[in-house]
Amino acid sequence: MAKAIMLQGTGSDVGKTVLVAGLCRAARNRGMAVRPFKPQNMSNNAAVADIPGDASGGEIGRAQWLQAIACGVPPSIHMNPVLLKPQSDIGAQVVVQGKVFGQAKARDYQALKPKLAEAVMDSWRKLGEGADLVVVEGAGSPAEINLRPRDIANMGFATRADVPVILVGDIDRGGVIASIAGTHLILPEEDRRMIAGYLINKFRGDISLFDDGIAAIHRFTGWRCFGVVPWLREAALLPSEDSVILERLASGEKKALKVAVPMLGRIANFDDLDPLRAEPQVEVVFVPPGKQLPADAGLVVIPGSKSTIGDLLKFRENGWHRDLADHRRRGGHVVGICGGYQMLGRTVRDPDGIEGTVTEAEGLGLLDIETVMEPEKTVRNVSAHSVPFGTPLSGYEIHLGRTSGPDCLRPSAVINGVDDGATSADGKVFGTYLHGLFGADTFRARFLESLGITGGGVDYRAEVERALDAIAAHLEKHLDCDAIFGLAR
Structure with a gap:
C-alpha cells in the first residue's frame, strides 16, 4: 500500500478540496506518484471516469476529477467510491464505485454504511497500488460525533485505514480557534490521537498577526500548526464542486x-x-x-x-x-x-x-x-x-x-x-x-x-494547470510540506 495523509475540516466548505489538489500537485512536482481519495462525497457535480473493460463510464465527484488532474493521472472510480447525489431535501441517489447503487433517504443511508464501508476499503486498496502517496479528503467534519458510529468519510475511515489526519480550519468564516479547540474537546480519544496537527486556511492580511492565535490553539490542544495558508486567488480559476459557492456567484463585475x-x-x-x-x-x-x-x-x-x-x-x-x-x-x-x-x-x-x-x-x-x-x-x-x-x-x-x-x-x-x-x-x-x-x-x-464578443477563447485547461501550479507553490511556501509529507504512513 502507498503511504497516505488525510485532510479533515472543522466544517464544510473550509477549502479541503483545493488544499488536497494543491498538495497533490506539490507532491507530483517533487517527483512522487500521487493519487487523491475521498471515501464519500455528496455533490451533484459529477465527472465520468473510464472503467476498464466497460464501454460506459462511472461517476465520481468533480473534485476528485480535478485532483486527478493535479496528480497528472486519469480519473478513477476508486478515487471516490461512494458518491451521494441529492434529489430531495431528505434523499439522494447512491453511486458506488461509479455505478448507481440505489436511492436512499438520510435515515436509510445510515443503515447502508457498513456495506458501503467494504466498497470504500476495496477502492482504497486498489487505488494505492503503484502509488507513492495518497492524499485523502474528508467530508463535513469529524466533530459530527452523532454520525461517528457508522462513519465512512472521516474518522471512521482514518482509524480503519490507519491514516494520520491534519485538521483544516477556515479563518475567513470566523471562530477558527473555537472550532479547532472544540473539535479537540469533543472527539473521543481514539479519534483525537489520529490528528497530527492542523493548518489554518483562507487568511487575509499579515499572517504574523495570528501568532497569538496559534499559541492559544496549542494551549487548548497541544497540536502543532503546519502553517497558515493565505487567501488563494487562483482557487477561483478551478472548477467548483460544492453548491455553497453559488451564493457568492449571484453578482459580478459588469462586462460586455x-x-x-x-x-x-x-x-x-x-x-x-x-x-x-x-x-x-x-x-x-x-x-x-x-x-x-x-x-x-x-x-x-x-x-x-x-x-x-x-x-x-x-x-x-x-x-x-x-x-x-x-x-x-x-x-x-x-x-x-x-x-x-x-x-x-x-x-x-x-x-x-x-x-x-x-x-x-x-x-x-x-x-x-x-x-x-x-x-x-x-x-x-x-x-x-x-x-x-x-x-x-x-x-x-x-x-x-x-x-x-x-x-x-x-x-x-x-x-x-x-x-x-x-x-x-x-x-x-x-x-x-x-x-x-x-x-x-x-x-x-x-x-x-x-x-x-470578439477575442474569446482563452486556453481554459492551461489556466487550470497554471492555477494548480500556483497553489502548489503557495502551499510549499506557507506550509511545512516536508513535515506534512513526512507524516504519511
Whole structure:
C-alpha cells in the first residue's frame, strides 16, 4: 500500500478540496506518484471516469476529477467510491464505485454504511497500488460525533485505514480557534490521537498577526500548526464542486456579455459555466430563487439538474418562465445543458416515477421536443463536434431520458457519430446532453463571436494547470510540506 495523509475540516466548505489538489500537485512536482481519495462525497457535480473493460463510464465527484488532474493521472472510480447525489431535501441517489447503487433517504443511508464501508476499503486498496502517496479528503467534519458510529468519510475511515489526519480550519468564516479547540474537546480519544496537527486556511492580511492565535490553539490542544495558508486567488480559476459557492456567484463585475444562470434547487454540474466565467469579457451571474432573470442578459444558460421535473416546477413557481419568454422576445439567446435541455421542450414525462411522484410536467416550450425518462442511465466520456460551428468538442454525458421531436432534426452537436440536441428555427435556442460544451476553446470563441464578443477563447485547461501550479507553490511556501509529507504512513 502507498503511504497516505488525510485532510479533515472543522466544517464544510473550509477549502479541503483545493488544499488536497494543491498538495497533490506539490507532491507530483517533487517527483512522487500521487493519487487523491475521498471515501464519500455528496455533490451533484459529477465527472465520468473510464472503467476498464466497460464501454460506459462511472461517476465520481468533480473534485476528485480535478485532483486527478493535479496528480497528472486519469480519473478513477476508486478515487471516490461512494458518491451521494441529492434529489430531495431528505434523499439522494447512491453511486458506488461509479455505478448507481440505489436511492436512499438520510435515515436509510445510515443503515447502508457498513456495506458501503467494504466498497470504500476495496477502492482504497486498489487505488494505492503503484502509488507513492495518497492524499485523502474528508467530508463535513469529524466533530459530527452523532454520525461517528457508522462513519465512512472521516474518522471512521482514518482509524480503519490507519491514516494520520491534519485538521483544516477556515479563518475567513470566523471562530477558527473555537472550532479547532472544540473539535479537540469533543472527539473521543481514539479519534483525537489520529490528528497530527492542523493548518489554518483562507487568511487575509499579515499572517504574523495570528501568532497569538496559534499559541492559544496549542494551549487548548497541544497540536502543532503546519502553517497558515493565505487567501488563494487562483482557487477561483478551478472548477467548483460544492453548491455553497453559488451564493457568492449571484453578482459580478459588469462586462460586455452578461450570462444569466438560474440557480436550480437541484443544480448539477454547474462547473460547465466555469470556462465562460474565465473569459475576460463575460460576466456569469447565478440567479437565486426569488430574483428575476436580469433583463440585460444576452444569454441565459439553463444548467443540468438532478431532478428535472422538480426543478422545472420550481422554475415556473419563481416566475423564471415569464422572464425567459421576455428574454426571447428581446432577441436573447438560450442554451440548455442536459436537464436544462430537457426543460426547454414541450413536456417532460416520467412514466416510471424515476425522479419522484410527479410523472409529467409542461416544459418551457422554446424547443419543439419532448423528453421521456427511462431507467437506464447514460454515463460516458465522449468526443463530439459542433454542428453550427463545425468545431471539435469533448466532454461527457450523465443523464436519464430520451429526447425527440422536430427540432432534433437540427442537432446542436454530433456525439460519437450520433446526432445530439436540438436547435430552434432561428438558431438562438439550442440544447445538448453534452457536459463540458464550453470547455472547448475554439467552439467557445466562435460561439461568443456569434453573440458579438470578439477575442474569446482563452486556453481554459492551461489556466487550470497554471492555477494548480500556483497553489502548489503557495502551499510549499506557507506550509511545512516536508513535515506534512513526512507524516504519511
